[in-house]
Amino acid sequence: MSNKTVDVLVIGSGIAGLMTAHILADHLNVMIITKSNVMTSNSSCAQGGMAAALSPQDGWQLHLADTLKAGQDHHNPGHVEMLVKRAPAIVEILVNLGVSFDKNEDGSLTLGMEGAHQHRRIVHVNGDKTGQAFTNALIETVKNRVTIKDYTMVSRLVTNEGRVIGVETEDEIIYANATVLATGGMGQLYSHTSNVEEATGDGFALAYRAGAQLTDMEFIQFHPTLLMKDDQTYGLISEAVRGEGAKLIDEHGIRIMDHHQSKELAPRDIVSREIHRVLARGQNVYLDCSMIENFHERFPSLGERCERLNIDVSKSPLQVVPGAHFVSGGIETNSVGQTTLPGLYAVGEVACTGVHGANRLASNSLLEGLVFAEQVATHILANKRELHLIRLTKSDEVPYENSKLPSKKEIQKKMTASVGIERELKSLLHMKKWLHTLLPAINISPKDDRETLERKNMILVACLITEAAIQRTESRGGHYRSDFLERDDQNWLGQYITFSEKTGVAIVDKGKEQFVAIESL
Template sequence: MASWDADVLIIGSGIAGLMAAHLLADKKNVILITKSNVNRSNSSWAQGGIAAALGTDDDWRKHFADTLLAGLSHHVDEHVEILVKRAPSLIREMEKIGVPFDKSKDGTLSLGMEGAHSRRRIVHANGDQTGKAFTETLIHVLKDRVTFLEETTAIQLLKQEDKVVGVLTDKGVFQAPKTILATGGAGQLYERTSNVPEATGDGFALAYRAGATLADMEFVQFHPTILYREGYAHGLISEAVRGEGAVLVDEEGTPIMANQPLKDLAPRDIVSREIHRKYCEGKRVFLDCRSIPNFSKRFPGISRICEKASIDLKQLLLPVAPGAHFVSGGVWTNQRGQTTVDNLYAIGEVACTGVHGANRLASNSLLEGLVFAEAVAKDILHSKPTIDYMKFDKKVANHIKEHMLPSKKELQEKMTLLVGIERNAQTLKEMKQWLLPYIPIVKLSPSEKVSKEKVEVQNMLLVAWLMTCAALTRTESRGGHFRSDYPVLDDKKWLKTYIKSSLEQDSFIEVHSRADIKKEKRYESVIN
């Protein structure tokens, strides 16, 4: 009998995928597939840091409370508790494998402040290049321990007896008893984004077509401060800059967040809307960094971004605008990272673990990648294959014709205008109507003969459809989902929006009460 190509397939090379590979590599044969090169991911671009209750005036309960406050209590509380309790130990473990954390003069970890945190608890590495430090360290320790397949596009998850057994790529078929999705987010659906060009929502589309349940796709977090000059987004300006004292001002120099209780460190959705409204009034917004001493030394990566954008660092007035940053929803998983499809796991931004609620707390994303990569690795190491290896015929749809799809630019313009920072029933219905002709095509898996860009466009259209349908279903404003026709949060409504994967149905949305999914053993019965 033939053997599997690997024990575990990992699709994606961000912090979650790399951490899972690291924890599995000594006992499992791991193949890691990435669409670009292994060094480029949203994780590698992450400037901020990782949140952990390490200070003498801090503990996990405070981190827990801040997480629920930022996400408006739309969480799986048990998963949040796992996240925040595990954080300090994971920081120490990552330090042992070589992550060069920034430290104070006394040798202790330097703790920064970011929006919606009640304590200084953000650890950084190399100033504002934490994500790069983490991914480079993990790639170094993975050398010669796993197989990297770079410049390889995943096209379709392959199933046998309702279990995922591999993936079809543009380089051929790869089969394994376990597959982990770690593909990141979908920021490229919008005109302005902090995400890498590869963040086209591929993992959401792969999972959906394989029959997995997705949840909370309406909660798209927009980062308030993308460096925005002459109509072009040049890169992210980390929230840590505001944590060190920078202030958002309009063209007249008036602070725009002065009336907010947390001022410039309010949750991201609030700050983004304030900036968005200024732009709607025809005014520009700047991040005034002049109060920060040694800015270039404290934020070397951001300084390089500014220099490339021809920004005068002597003045330190940075033109900013909100941009798509993070999808708080995704492929629904339990605390072990298992999806609703056997042998398929999801971790990182592509997953919805319930730890971010309606709006992710700053610097919880890299942490989530580490914590749930660890959970998935433990589950795989303690499980046995549930299916015998069997060769099968790959069945791939070949119904797509390139001229039938719009361009990325056209889709990005529509999503930004109609399903952006503020949306309402009229704009969402308009977007749904525009997408409707493409849905019979994009529900099908792309052809392996179609170009990488067309695969991405097809995935982006499907994810746009799921986001739009979810946003129409939630008739309230909560966190990253702001309905201008429902401007006030109704605390009595605890709705969890699920996107079911019945590809033959016209309606993809079912809504269950929040109480039904409060306990893990209960929500598993609801969504299967």
Template sequence: MSKAGVIVIGSGIAGLMTAHLLADQFHVIILTKHSLTTSNSYLAQGGIAAAIGKDDDWSKHYEDTVTAGYDHHHEKHVEEMVRHAPRIIDSLIKLGVPFDRDLHKQIRLGKEAAHRVRRIAHVHGDGTGAAFIDCLLGQLKNRVEIMENSRVERLLVDDEQVVGVQTNNCKLYADYTVLATGGFGQLYTYTSNSISATGDGVTLAYRAGAKLIDLEFIQFHPTVIIQGGKAIGLASEALRGEGAYLINDEGKAFMNSFPQKDLEARDIVSREIEKQLAAGRKVYLDISLVNHFATRFPQIERICQRNNINTKKGIVEVAPGAHFTNGGVQTDSSARTSLSNLYAVGEVACTKVHGANRLASNSLLEALFFAEKAATDMLNRAVTGNEIGLKWINETGKMDSIKSSLFLIPSIDELRKRMFHAVGIHRESRSLVEFLNWLEVYKNWFMDEEKIDSTQREEANQYLLAYLVTSAALGRKESRGGHHRLDFPETESDWNQKTLQWGLSKNRTKLTTYI
């Protein structure tokens, strides 16, 4: 009797945890288009949020989450997640994650924006993501199959049921497929994201017929490190939790008039920085009050050293950059998508626990919590002896290529610049419509998979995503969280709990509905 087969697409924390929880009972293969450690998870400087402090409880964590996200949540999902957060911390400790501890050997808790108390657990200061990944990879050794540098080009669908994937060199069939591909920060000129964050999972799901939601809610991190007009890394929010603060090139601390000052929610801080930049000012993070900066935040120190930035001067130039995708593939409480046997976990999924603006350090928590939910659901569904396991076709050779030809398109940098201008921190109807009109010229190409050459697939997916995100931003006629309309500047009660859902109609054209 064969074991059930599971394909996990992506090697971030959500994908690796799903694989870990299934590896002993399922035949699991992990596909990743780069190396195993090329992911947003590995770059994650922030920690994981959990109400484990003596002055904290799950209800406070819940309230901070829905406040930061402007009440645009699935409230039951949020409650479940924050209630389980302390248990998830315990399970990570049992796996061997070496959380930073104080002199009393208690987990040291940091404070980040929009949290009322200290509740962020870190590893190696600002190296939490890498520590989680390294721990999980150690747990997975010799328990799963891994295919690096393997790009998934499409999901294989039979009667609205996902039966496997087509990669750049084989077809692979399995009982279940898990999207864990991360977000799409690389759609923007400035981003904190890994080079892998091009939105492949979202477009794979969309092209296969799955539903997408909340695409307009892109979170911009206020403090992406800038040098020579380019983004070179991230300055963790934990810095501001330890005393760093924002100033402009006149030395003015421009966040002081806000109740939480530099620890306001990310959307607020990003917009205030954008105002300074629009006025022709430069913005800096003053780190002079952060004790033992180089040892407390070694990853940020290394970023600065590699780029010849002397942190001993006490300031680092910053600007907002695309950081987190709040929307994505619609999932239920078990991480199931609208297509049978297809799951989505991590940033590629929209579980609606983040609302319109993610609370800091809830992303690792969400990834781990819904990885558990997905794994549990698959384990409950599988019946040993009735599964197909894993099945390859043309495993050792290239598949017959789809008939296609190279399409002349502007550079991806041009797309990113236009995206940042039209669908960035501020949006308004005129620029959104102009950008959509520009994209329409290429729509027949990026919408039709048969016309996409394999060498242009990633670019085509980004054009498709730009089209969908821009359409969503044009459709939501209010401002809420990470979506800020200059022509509709207020958060409107008529839009409370109203969600834009995107999918393909039977004739393969774009379709949107309100849910």
């Protein structure tokens, strides 16, 4: 197995990883490793836009308040303040990178409206192709300044005396002074998702196996509106479509959100649950877009999909289904992206910075990726250290049988049924029992191909999500327990469920740790 050495290794090619690489590229030797090609990521699929308080009527304080309200007071407030204050400057940085935001006739930026925002503050590019524009601009600026190793999957993080010193892939070990996980989310653990095929939770599994701490894994946001036809999903329908007046209706044309004060622009967890309940009654749910003028000009990506599917939006409502979209938790980091393992940083959706709380405010994810990429890169530049190469000793492999591994579809089906939009103890315990029978089969081996690695990672991450969902006996944000219907501030406000391979699961309350006795994963 060959060895390479770089200054900084970035795992993932979404905007968080690309921005980190862009800032570092003029100063350090940077390599990007990505599981598919550099153009493929959840970021490139992002449609809704990016939030920034830019209008005279708006301000960072209002953006802060909306973020805290949507996430139900489960945040790191200092990190949220940094996020929303930095947003207008991030817009300027993107403009300087060549991003052409949509503008009004007077030359001002067009600001869209999305759920749980008090004001119009969502900037877009070409309607619903914002993420693609961001990633294209960043790829253009880094492609000749960093090494890009695509179609490569990382099997494990390499550590020495508690410090991450690089990664192992299928054909080599790559050493690095700093390793940055920017691997995105884990939507593929569910039957319906807005995420790309590569989003199988690999970054969470890599960090956990190396000994890093994870937190808030129970808080999974389900996007209310994935486009559905003939039992297949075809990507998400941006919340901006509802922001422009589209209405959710059942098979009889009855508006299903009519009873809610914010109608279709209620927080995503509320809208998703309402759709889920209609579906559970055996009815389909549709999004009526017929009132939106110039639909194809305003939402070209969705318009193109509708044309391919022979759907005339002016005559036919769009069938929708909720799907796994974003995990608010992840690898625990501080304000500069450091994890609990020296040498390892995390940024973007794989990280838990505390800015999303229990439920991410719409269009804060692209912003988070860019703001914290700045933080990570700045910290790395200020803390360069000499790399000391070591001779690695491999631990003995634990016997395993890949024949015991379930298929991806079986994992997805069980997660959707038991640890999905609505959860309750009986099904969660049943899921936990099934998962724990699989744990002996998920040890990583050099013989594992990509498909096997992905399934092992999916099982491990499913264990973390399921255990967190069992432990949190309340409903808050993206975590909804039908047997604990209410938010319980008396027992759960300010409490965080954390995981690490060394300590198992812990409930952390304002610096005090109370360990819950469960099986070690």
